[in-house]
Every structure is written in structure tokens, then in C-alpha cells.
Amino acid sequence: MSKLRDALDVGQFVVTGEVAPPHGTDLGAMLASVDRIAPYCHAINVTDNQGATLHLSSLAASRAVLEAGSEPIFQQTCRDRNRLALQSDLLAAWTLGLENVLIVTGDDPRGGDHPKAKGVFDLDSTQLLEVARGLNEGVDMNGAPLDGGCDFLLGAAAFPEAEPSDIQLERALQKIEAGARFFQTQAVMDVDVFAERAAVLREAGAKVIAGVLLLKSARVIRFINERLAGLMVPEHLAKRITESPNPLEEAVELATEQVVALRDVVDGVHIMPLGADEALVSIVEGAGLA
Amino acid sequence: MIITKPRDFSRIIANLEGIGAKRVFLMGCGQCATVAKTGGEPELEAMAAQLRDAGYEVTGWAVGEVACHLGGTKLETRKRVGDIAAADAVLVLSCGAGVQTVADSVDRPVFPGLESVFLGNVIRAGVFEERCQTCGDCVLDLTAGICPVTTCPKGLLNGPCGGMWDGMCEVLTDRECAHVRIRRRLAEQGRVAAKVVPPKDFSAKLKPGSLSLREERRRDARKRHDVTQGGRS
Ligand code: SF4
Ligand code: SF4
Numbered sequence: 001m002s003k004l005r006d007a008l009d010v011g012q013f014v015v016t017g018e019v020a021p022p023h024g025t026d027l028g029a030m031l032a033s034v035d036r037i038a039p040y041c042h043a044i045n046v047t048d049n050q051g052a053t054l055h056l057s058s059l060a061a062s063r064a065v066l067e068a069g070s071e072p073i074f075q076q077t078c079r080d081r082n083r084l085a086l087q088s089d090l091l092a093a094w095t096l097g098l099e100n101v102l103i104v105t106g107d108d109p110r111g112g113d114h115p116k117a118k119g120v121f122d123l124d125s126t127q128l129l130e131v132a133r134g135l136n137e138g139v140d141m142n143g144a145p146l147d148g149g150c151d152f153l154l155g156a157a158a159f160p161e162a163e164p165s166d167i168q169l170e171r172a173l174q175k176i177e178a179g180a181r182f183f184q185t186q187a188v189m190d191v192d193v194f195a196e197r198a199a200v201l202r203e204a205g206a207k208v209i210a211g212v213l214l215l216k217s218a219r220v221i222r223f224i225n226e227r228l229a230g231l232m233v234p235e236h237l238a239k240r241i242t243e244s245p246n247p248l249e250e251a252v253e254l255a256t257e258q259v260v261a262l263r264d265v266v267d268g269v270h271i272m273p274l275g276a277d278e279a280l281v282s283i284v285e286g287a288g289l290a
Numbered sequence: 291m292i293i294t295k296p297r298d299f300s301r302i303i304a305n306l307e308g309i310g311a312k313r314v315f316l317m318g319c320g321q322c323a324t325v326a327k328t329g330g331e332p333e334l335e336a337m338a339a340q341l342r343d344a345g346y347e348v349t350g351w352a353v354g355e356v357a358c359h360l361g362g363t364k365l366e367t368r369k370r371v372g373d374i375a376a377a378d379a380v381l382v383l384s385c386g387a388g389v390q391t392v393a394d395s396v397d398r399p400v401f402p403g404l405e406s407v408f409l410g411n412v413i414r415a416g417v418f419e420e421r422c423q424t425c426g427d428c429v430l431d432l433t434a435g436i437c438p439v440t441t442c443p444k445g446l447l448n449g450p451c452g453g454m455w456d457g458m459c460e461v462l463t464d465r466e467c468a469h470v471r472i473r474r475r476l477a478e479q480g481r482v483a484a485k486v487v488p489p490k491d492f493s494a495k496l497k498p499g500s501l502s503l504r505e506e507r508r509r510d511a512r513k514r515h516d517v518t519q520g521g522r523s
Contacts, residue, residue, distance in 0.1 A: 126448040230455035
């Protein structure tokens, strides 16, 4: 049973974390990270070749998280597989006990470690959501009945603060239509702007789990501004971290404040500590959620 | 039109050396490659000079009307049969379709002299952009006349993706996001965006494509015949 679904259903404020499968076969570091953050999370996202760079598959890694006693959110991107592979992996996921799925488009291969790869994008994330909803209803994307269906909790990505906001909103509502029950969002930068836009999605029936990114150093901020598509750290936040004598501590404090502020306006937070698992623990404890 | 660009000269030389060719006949194309300034008369003259400098003999050159037109190219090569017979190889400055047409029209080994890159719109003289990938299942009716298959680097039919920022594309950061343009134009025209554009039919673009208007006409005639016959009985 998906604990994430149960928690969202009863209106509990949820916390999700994130781990990356290894670039290789040694799951040790990933599972150590799971051990550290799982007691503070309802579920943990397991990324799928994130940043278009090669990692062990999210399917196998999600199963490993489950076997370690935690609840994974299996991430599936549209970049690396065609419609046959996407559907068969979803069916496989269900038989492996993976109940939460986050469906995303995926970064373009040109930005990853295999820039000569063909970006598949046979389906886009909206179409894949519709397909997954069909699997939940017991049919494949051609409408042919399945021998045993699925009952996934389906999630999608959203970026409420991005402009033009009307287009972003239209797009997110389209994903709800297609079957998204929850959103995990890009990192929140301005809680007020975010809250206003998230409200529309919640009214449309989706749960919103707000992204909280640990801006742990000047280097991280620079990386985000220069390299991460779309995301921009506003001047005043960047200053607060870079001018602090202890940037990591300051970043934890900032993230904790964001979580506290988000508590009243959304359904949960997705904390991205960028490898600093201890910080996730401090944030959750500091916000009084532990 | 088909956009071509010059092929690395060292590859051309390697091709000629590969068969020990010393004498070369050149062919261009009077259509796309002429407009793209890659396979018209001036470019053939330049290529002839370059080959001569590299120690090759150029037995002649010709720019047919349309290199990819089988009948026309056969006619053109027949006119130059002597010069072609005197050559060890034919180098074709046209798109790959034209190269193959020439290869079907002469008995000499034929080599490509250009790289074929895309089906392009002429934005202004010498500036070309890819706007259509001839996918066989056009969605322009749903997308306000802006093709997401081609102009969104990921080819998403529903967008924008999560990387769009301030209306700009995450992959080609100096360009507007195709999906922002689509949604804006639909809104400006008072049209609503499709709820979800359905998955593409990739079987419409099975390789190799072929189409025969004659056969289509014959099929239509047969259908009409069946209908009138059916109406009488
Ligand atoms: S959808 Fe795009 S690629 Fe396909 S036929 Fe139309 S314009 Fe061309
Ligand atoms: S930003 Fe827009 S055009 Fe660029 S890849 Fe994403 S959806 Fe496509």
C-alpha cells in the first residue's frame, strides 16, 4: 500500500526526498543515503538517468529501496524509451511492488554524458501520464485489455514560478487532465508567488509537493544559475548564503523557513539536499515535522 | 528545399584515392543546391579548380535542371556521355537524393560532394531553417501552424517541458520555446489548445517512403468504377 497516497489522502503534510542510483552496480552509497533520510520521508524519489547521464535503472534501484524497507517513487522519463518499453517497464514496476510513479519529460541528451544519444521522446510526459492512467484502468495504450492491471499513484513535474505563468498553468492543468494526482515542483524561490499558483492546481484536484533546494554554497548557486535549465536564485537569497560566515548552516535555516512557510499552503515538500543528507534531517526536524 | 553544405574535402579526396581515380566528372543541381550555393555553377567551378590543384583532371561538369529527377538526369548524362566515359569517377554536388539519381544514370562510380542536412525554409538569401521533418502525420492543425515535431528540440507534442524559462527553450537557449509560441498564437487567434495532443503515428513515416500518383489515380478510378457498378446492380 502506498504510504504516500494514504498520507496525501488524509491531508497529512508529506515529506519526500531523493536519491540517485549509482553509475555502476554498487548500490551501497545510495542505500546508505536511503537509511539516513528514510525515517524523515514518506517516500523517496529514485531518479532515472538524471541530467541525461548514465546511471543504473530507476526500476531496479526503486526495488532496492523498497527491499531496504522504504517507499520509493519510481521516476520515469520519456527520453530513453519508446512506447513499448515505457509500458512494459510500468507493468514491471507494478509487479515489483512500486506504486508511486513520477513521470517527467527528461533532459535533452545534448546536455548529458552521452551527447550523441538519440533522444527518444516517442511519447511526451502528458501522453505517458494518459497511458499510465490507462494501465490503471486495465488497458494498454491501444485500449487492449491487460492480463492484470495496475493501480499507480501518478505524479508529474511542475514549475509554477516559471514565466509565462499562464502557459505554465495551462500546461499543469493539462497534466491533471491526463492523470496526474500529485505534482513535485521545481525549487521554490518566492513562497508567495508559488503559493498563489499552487492554489490553482490544488483547486483542480491535484496535490502539490513543493520543491525545496538546499542552496548550500556559492558554488551551488552559481551552478544553478548557469547550468540548471530555468532555475534562477534571486539576488537577495544568493546574498544571504554567500555573505554568511557559514553558508551551509544559513542554507539549512533558509530551507527550514521555506518549509515552515509552505506548510500552510501546499500538501508537502520535496527536499533536495544535493548530497547533504544530514541537512535534510535538520530541515525536517527544524520545521517540526519529525 | 533540401539544404546541403560542403563535404569535408579530405573525405572527397579519400573517396577518389580509394578507387585510384585520377579523372573526375562533376555534376551539380539547378534547384536546391543552386539556391543553397553548394552545387550551382560557381560552386562546380570552384570544386573543379580545387581538384585540379590537388592534381586531378576534371573531364567536365554539368548542372542539370533537377538532380533528383531521374528522367532529366538521364538525359543530362547522355548529353555528356563522352566526358563521363573519360572520367574514373563522378562527384555530385547535390543532396543525397540527387547523388543516387546520378548513380542510377551512369556506369561510373559516383561519390557525394555535399552533406545533406535538412528540409529547409529559406528565411532570407543564404539563411535556412528546418521547419518540417516530413513526418507524414501533420499536427500543424492543432499547433497554430508551428511544428513542434521539428522546432522543439525534444519533438514534444505537448509542452513546454520543465526547462522552459521566461519563454525561452532550455536546449537552444537563444530561441523561444516552440510550445510557448504555439500557445501564444492559439490564444491570439482565439483558439483553445488541444487538451492533449495524442501520440504520433510513426508508421506514417516508415522508410523508405514512396508515393505513385499513377497508382493512386488507378486506385481511385477502380473505386469509382466499383461504386457506379454497385449503384447499377
Ligand atoms: S507535423 Fe511538422 S514534421 Fe510533421 S508534416 Fe507537419 S510540419 Fe512537417
Ligand atoms: S523548452 Fe520548449 S522548445 Fe525547448 S525543449 Fe522544452 S518544450 Fe521543447
